[in-house]
Amino acid sequence: MIRFEQVSKVYPGGQKALSDVNFHLKRGEMAFLTGHSGAGKSTLLKLITVIERANAGRVLINGHDIANLSRSDVPFLRRDIGMIFQSHHLLMEKSVFDNVALPLVIEGFSHGEIKKRVLAALDMVGLYGKERHNPIMLSGGEQQRVGIARAIVNKPPLLLADEPTGNLDPKLSMDILRLFETFNDSGTTVLIATHDLGLIARMKYRTLTLKHGHVLGGEELTSSADGVKG
Numbered sequence: 001m002i003r004f005e006q007v008s009k010v011y012p013g014g015q016k017a018l019s020d021v022n023f024h025l026k027r028g029e030m031a032f033l034t035g036h037s038g039a040g041k042s043t044l045l046k047l048i049t050v051i052e053r054a055n056a057g058r059v060l061i062n063g064h065d066i067a068n069l070s071r072s073d074v075p076f077l078r079r080d081i082g083m084i085f086q087s088h089h090l091l092m093e094k095s096v097f098d099n100v101a102l103p104l105v106i107e108g109f110s111h112g113e114i115k116k117r118v119l120a121a122l123d124m125v126g127l128y129g130k131e132r133h134n135p136i137m138l139s140g141g142e143q144q145r146v147g148i149a150r151a152i153v154n155k156p157p158l159l160l161a162d163e164p165t166g167n168l169d170p171k172l173s174m175d176i177l178r179l180f181e182t183f184n185d186s187g188t189t190v191l192i193a194t195h196d197l198g199l200i201a202r203m204k205y206r207t208l209t210l211k212h213g214h215v216l217g218g219e220e221l222t223s224s225a226d227g228v229k230g
């Protein structure tokens with residue numbers, strides 16, 4: 001589903017963020033992306049979502065080289081990607097319902113369909129009944145789950161998460177990871193960038209490790225457990 005071939009990224013100003021990165025994330029797979037602060041994790045996710053573009057090499061999504069993607073095609077690619085951030089980027093003055101509905105409103109779904117899908121997404125993340133609350137009234141873990149509901153509400157085939165458990169305690173972090181497993185079990189491809197090595201060790205999914213923009217441990221995603229679920 002995602003293939004990087006000899007990908008390098010240098011930011012304007014000369015900061016080298018990724019160097020000759022190769023990896024392949026298969027459809028239906030769940031994997032971690034890790035590495036020290038500044039290793040290039042967010043940059044790698046930004047190349048997949050075309051927030052940034054590579055300077056060298058090829059980024060292929062579903063076999064398509066995204067270097068050939070025109071600006072007007074980018075929103076169509078992003079519809080297939082659910083993106084989850086540590087700071088979840090919720091609209092605090094809007095209700096939980098409106099936050100989760102946003103991708104569907106942008107896509108022009110009918111009111112009836114939006115209601116059905118938003119309530120189903122909130123149910124999946126355990127927030128059914130909180131749709132009229134504002135995010136400010138919720139705990140950090142609940143706010144993170146609103147962000148997750150928004151990312152999965154249009155059922156994207158690919159879910160990318162950038163430090164999704166960064167502000168959460170170990171129990172809540174595990175709950176969030178279990179939630180990702182549920183989506184993965186129903187066929188969603190999942191890539192999670194995280195510093196949390198403890199979490200990675202407990203979950204035993206394949207791990208891509210970056211160090212100063214280079215992939216450690218060979219060209220493919222490496223694992224001590226060959227992707228076996230923990």
Ligand SMILES: Nc1ncnc2c1ncn2[C@@H]1O[C@H](COP(=O)(O)OP(=O)(O)OP(=O)(O)O)[C@@H](O)[C@H]1O
Nearest residue numbers: 011015016017035036037038039040041042043044
């Ligand atoms: N917009 C930018 N302009 C210039 N340099 C940047 C930009 N974004 C990131 N960098 C640099 O690129 C390198 C990789 O950054 P990136 O954010 O991808 O790392 P990261 O592994 O996600 O770090 P963290 O875990 O701290 O979020 C760093 O040296 C960073 O300073």
